[in-house]
Structures are given as C-alpha cells and as structure tokens.
Amino acid sequence: MRSLEELIFWPRARWLAWRHGMGRVIALVALRPSLIQALVSFSALFLVLLWVLVRLGLGYGFEWEVLLVPLIGGLLLWLFMQSDQVAICEGGALMGSFALPMRPFRIRWSEVDPTTITFVTPYKRVFDAIAPGAESLQQMSSARRGPSHGQTALCFAGPLIRAAALGRLTMNEYMNTVHGGHLWCAGVGDRRVDKTRRALLKAWAPLLGPNLPRLEQQLAAPVRLADDPRAAAEQLPGFVPPWR
Numbered sequence: 001m002r003s004l005e006e007l008i009f010w011p012r013a014r015w016l017a018w019r020h021g022m023g024r025v026i027a028l029v030a031l032r033p034s035l036i037q038a039l040v041s042f043s044a045l046f047l048v049l050l051w052v053l054v055r056l057g058l059g060y061g062f063e064w065e066v067l068l069v070p071l072i073g074g075l076l077l078w079l080f081m082q083s084d085q086v087a088i089c090e091g092g093a094l095m096g097s098f099a100l101p102m103r104p105f106r107i108r109w110s111e112v113d114p115t116t117i118t119f120v121t122p123y124k125r126v127f128d129a130i131a132p133g134a135e136s137l138q139q140m141s142s143a144r145r146g147p148s149h150g151q152t153a154l155c156f157a158g159p160l161i162r163a164a165a166l167g168r169l170t171m172n173e174y175m176n177t178v179h180g181g182h183l184w185c186a187g188v189g190d191r192r193v194d195k196t197r198r199a200l201l202k203a204w205a206p207l208l209g210p211n212l213p214r215l216e217q218q219l220a221a222p223v224r225l226a227d228d229p230r231a232a233a234e235q236l237p238g239f240v241p242p243w244r
Contacts, residue, residue: 009098013087016094020106020166023090027199031084031187084187086154088199095186105164105184109207113179114215116157116238117200119222123153123187129225129232130183130239152193152222155185157238177238193222 010028017025085104087094092111096104120126157177158164164182177183188196197219205212218237225232233241 009085012098012100013085013094016098016104016106016166017087017089017091020094022087022092022094022106022108025087025089026202027088027195029086029088029188029192029196029199031189031192086186086188086196088196088203090203095184103166105161106166107158107164107184109203111159111163111181113157113177113238114204114208114211115218116155116177117215118155118218118237119152119188119193119197120155120185120225120236121152121190121222122225123151123185125225125227125229125232126153126155126185126236128229129236151190153185153187154196155183155236157181158184177240179238183236183239 009030010025013028014025017023085096085098087098087104092106092108094104094106096102098104157179159181161182164184200219201212201216204215208215223235225235230241233239
C-alpha cells in the first residue's frame with residue numbers, strides 16, 4: 001500500500017520518467033518529513049489555533065474558515081520540504097523532490113556502477129563520513145536538501161551533479177567517486193528498504209542477467225556505518241574520501 005506522499009507525487013514521477021526516457025516507474029519511495037519539519041510547516045496553523053482559543057476564551061466570535069489559509073499553506077510547505085524521494089524506473093532513478101516547482105535529478109542506470117549500490121545506516125553518519133567537519137553539508141549528494149532523519153539510505157556512485165540536473169544548477173560540483181562521478185544518497189527509511197530492494201532488483205535484472213545475485217547480496221542488509229567518520233567513509237562503495 002502506498003503512503004500519502006507517494007500517492008501525491010506518483011503522477012508527476014510517471015510524467016517525468018516518460019518525458020526523460022526513463023521507462024516505467026517501478027516504485028516511488030518517499031521518506032516522510034521529520035517531526036521538526038512538520039512543526040515548522042504547520043507553525044502558522046498552531047499560532048492561529050492559539051489565537052482562536054484566546055478569542056473564544058474572551059467570549060469573542062470567530063470564523064473557522066480562517067483556519068483554511070494556514071492549513072493549506074502548511075500542507076504545501078510540508079510537501080515542498082520532502083526532499084528524500086526516489087523514483088526507481090526501468091531506465092534509471094529520479095532522486096530529489098517531486099514537489100512543484102522543484103525538479104529531481106535524473107540518473108540513468110548506464111551511469112551507475114552496480115557494484116556500489118548499497119543501503120547504509122544510520123543515515124546521519126553519511127554527512128561526516130563524506131566530509132568530516134564544516135564541509136560535510138557541501139559534499140552531500142545534491143539529491144539531499146533536508147535533514148537526515150531517516151535511519152536507512154540508498155547510496156551509489158553515479159554521474160556528476162551537473163550531468164544529472166534537469167534544471168538550472170546553482171551548487172558546487174564534486175567528484176568523489178572512483179569513476180570521477182558523484183556519490184548519490186537518499187533516505188528511504190527502515191520500513192521501505194524491502195520495497196526499494198525489490199524495485200532495484202527488478203530494474204537491474206535485464207541489465208545484469210546472471211550477475212543479478214551479486215546485487216541481491218549487496219542489498220541483503222544495510223551496511224552499518226562506523227562511529228568514526230574516516231572508518232565510515234571506507235565503508236561506502238566507490239567513494240573516494242577527500243583526505244586520500
């Protein structure tokens with residue numbers, strides 16, 4: 001059963017996959033916003049509700065229709081903040097946000113090294129593993145815009161950010177894989193690992209043929225990243241740490 005987020009973004013994911021020649025969408029995985037993101041999105045609604053309660057306590061009347069504005073605004077902001085979304089297609093993956101006017105990144109399977117496709121956990125350690133210290137946020141995959149609150153993430157070595165961008169690119173480019181590309185990561189959450197695994201195996205089956213069991217073994221269980229950032233960086237397949 002698809003989540004509310006997946007139902008909302010499914011039509012646009014299918015349209016983008018068709019427009020960019022990615023084939024059929026096998027699965028859409030959307031990581032739900034964290035509690036902090038939800039509180040920020042609906043903060044205006046909370047304030048209006050507080051104002052309503054005060055007015056009612058003082059005996060004043062109130063038009064309940066006023067609540068529609070912050071409610072709709074909060075819902076739109078909540079959808080906009082969902083940056084961890086992955087559409088696994090027959091010809092590749094769309095990673096990023098599907099909320100208008102955002103555009104996800106297009107990554108074709110021909111640009112991905114299948115030996116680097118893996119699940120990692122916990123997701124928050126990827127930040128420090130990719131670039132320990134203040135530069136970590138700049139080194140993260142551009143498919144990531146929100147905080148890494150999900151426990152499990154999908155990672156693989158793919159193309160450069162500029163090659164995968166569907167729209168105007170305003171961020172720095174980083175080459176941090178053995179193939180001169182970029183390490184792409186996106187949260188899928190613990191509950192959606194099985195769904196993501198099945199979709200990846202289905203997408204790669206025609207490409208790998210008899211070598212598919214190797215990918216199946218890679219995706220059998222998430223790699224638990226070490227507490228030490230340098231040790232965790234060595235656990236990311238295909239990734240070249242900046243200190244090498």
